Amino acid sequence: MTGPADGGSAAGDGSGPGGGGYRVWALGGLPEVRGGDDLAKLIASVSPGLRDGDVLLVTSKIVSKAEGRVVAADDREEAIDAETVRVVARRGALRIVENRQGLVMAAAGVDASNTPAGTVLLLPVDPDASARAIRDGLRDTLGVDVGVVVTDTSGRPWRTGLTDVAIGAAGVRVLDDLRGGTDAYGNPLSATVVATADELAAAGDLVKGKANGLPVAVVRGLAHVVDGAGDDEGARALVRGAADDMFRLGTSEAVREAVTLRRTVREFTDEPVDPGAVRRAVAAAVTAPAPHHTTPWRFVLLESEASRVRLLDAMRDAWIADLRRDGKSEESVAKRVRRGDVLRNAPYLVVPCLVMDGSHHYGDARRDAAEREMFVVAAGAGVQNFLVALAGERLGSAWVSSTMFCRDVVREALGLPEDWDPMGAVAVGHAAAPPKERPARQAGRFIEVR
The missing domain is CATH 3.40.109.10 (NADH Oxidase)
Structure with missing residues (x-):
């Protein structure tokens, strides 16, 4: 499959939502992001052809860098301690914790890769607010109404391997509640709530990759998941509350x-x-x-x-x-x-x-x-x-x-x-x-x- 006109890699058949298809590609040409950079303008400069209904999948690393979340830390463990609200499980040096953003993940999301020696990268303070800022900036710069998902890599209980999940979102229906409907056989759906934002994040990860230097992807053909009103709950709605969490602790x-x-x-x-x-x-x-x-x-x-x-x-x-x-x-x-x-x-x-x-x-x-x-x-x-x-x-x-x-x-x-x-x-x-x-x-x- 050939890539899209604005560079990067692509996946999907390119058909619209009527045919059940979509297209996803990674944006090439983004420069190294530094503190204070305007991400919306950087993205617009390499992808001026964004359309209404597109969804941008933005790796949290570049959001953190733009927001100055690179901090000096000779000891990564101290940085993890500072970002930890609650220890969920511990095995040896590995800790699964709830962090300040309410996310449960390894090492509180503190990252020592792709950052200068002697520093670590913390997650954005408010990933939903970060997504809103990018979305608003693209509307101002390009005049388009898009959805934005801030993604981060995460492991999953009971499953081996990593995938990208949504930690921030704006203009996207993060959950698709199918309860009250019926399946193809007419059976009532009583428990099905689809994590749409996580599915989008995983789709973007297929073309961004972990080591390709492509931190932003675009999904086209799924305009029905874009909430043009902008009154979405954000990715925080994906975090299961303590009262409903049957597996809260190790x-x-x-x-x-x-x-x-x-x-x-x-x-x-x-x-x-x-x-x-x-x-x-x-x-x-x-x-x-x-x-x-x-x-x-x-x-x-x-x-x-x-x-x-x-x-x-x-x-x-x-x-x-x-x-x-x-x-x-x-x-x-x-x-x-x-x-x-x-x-x-x-x-x-x-x-x-x-x-x-x-x-x-x-x-x-x-x-x-x-x-x-x-x-x-x-x-x-x-x-x-x-x-x-x-x-x-x-x-x-x-x-x-x-x-x-x-x-x-x-x-x-x-x-x-x-x-x-x-x-x-x-x-x-x-x-x-x-x-x-x-x-x-x-x-x-x-x-x-x-």
């Missing part, structure tokens, strides 16, 4: 994040709890370490309101009796009983229990006491696993110790065996509000080194 980071997310929640919404999520959390709980290869955990799931009310009413009566025996005033009794509302207001309760099956009996009080302590520690480890796993399921929880003060009452209310020791109760549900910030704990305060 493995070790997910564990640490889940531990951090494990916060005591005392107010819950009315949203039902998925019993499957609780069972998955129990599956994580029973992987905790335990003495003598035993399994000292039992989890009683109170999924019916009747079982929860029966337990909590029995516990309340026992607690009131204890408080009155302690000489507490009725006002004090009422105040203390209200503290149990976290359990009563939760839509789901779990009572973890300890069983001593497999424990050793030494006939020695000291060693028998230590044996029980080992099992209690194992029960605590199981509960911690359970709470962390609930946090990973985006469920809030509160571990309340009150069942330990009236174990006989709990066993009777729930019909449990005599050798099951309730180890508190866990309120489970969807948090009514984000947890309050808690002061950071410095690990060094809890460490002694010998």
Whole structure:
């Protein structure tokens, strides 16, 4: 295939959108871009034949250079640190992070190639604004209405190899939402949203290449993706929000994040709890370490309101009796009983229990006491696993110790065996509000080194 009249390389059959075809070519003749250069004027000078409906695909490197994003950095890692908002995954020296632009990519997009020694290239501060500036400049210079996509190279989860993706866009429909339509067989489309801007970026990468010195490509024949009104959301619309991101963290980071997310929640919404999520959390709980290869955990799931009310009413009566025996005033009794509302207001309760099956009996009080302590520690480890796993399921929880003060009452209310020791109760549900910030704990305060 021969190249287009204005130089560079080309792909596509050249037919218009009616025939389902398009043409894409890389622009040749662009000079080395330096800080302060007007990219729109440079592009116009080598491609004066741009038309309404064309889409320009501009490599982020030249945008960064024009915007002065070349910075001195003897240590690239320091530059990555400065651009990182959140570490997603780490393996050796490689880091996948969320950067200041909200993009998740290797090394925060910090590039040490195609830049002078001792410097690194940072991504544009606002790639969508950069795309708008180029688009407006081409309209002023050439009088054409084009779309602009700023692209960068990125890897993808579960897929080997790199491709270009859109990190900034202007005048382009970045997402094509097909939900509500039907396919060729009349089947309803309920989940199909096409990342049009990323598809354009990848098409441009085919002709720009990684080492050809051709940082800009043009797509012609897809005018239907150009938004002439200019009120597009930009490429930021392509970034999946945290609430919808099922794969937000790497493995070790997910564990640490889940531990951090494990916060005591005392107010819950009315949203039902998925019993499957609780069972998955129990599956994580029973992987905790335990003495003598035993399994000292039992989890009683109170999924019916009747079982929860029966337990909590029995516990309340026992607690009131204890408080009155302690000489507490009725006002004090009422105040203390209200503290149990976290359990009563939760839509789901779990009572973890300890069983001593497999424990050793030494006939020695000291060693028998230590044996029980080992099992209690194992029960605590199981509960911690359970709470962390609930946090990973985006469920809030509160571990309340009150069942330990009236174990006989709990066993009777729930019909449990005599050798099951309730180890508190866990309120489970969807948090009514984000947890309050808690002061950071410095690990060094809890460490002694010998």
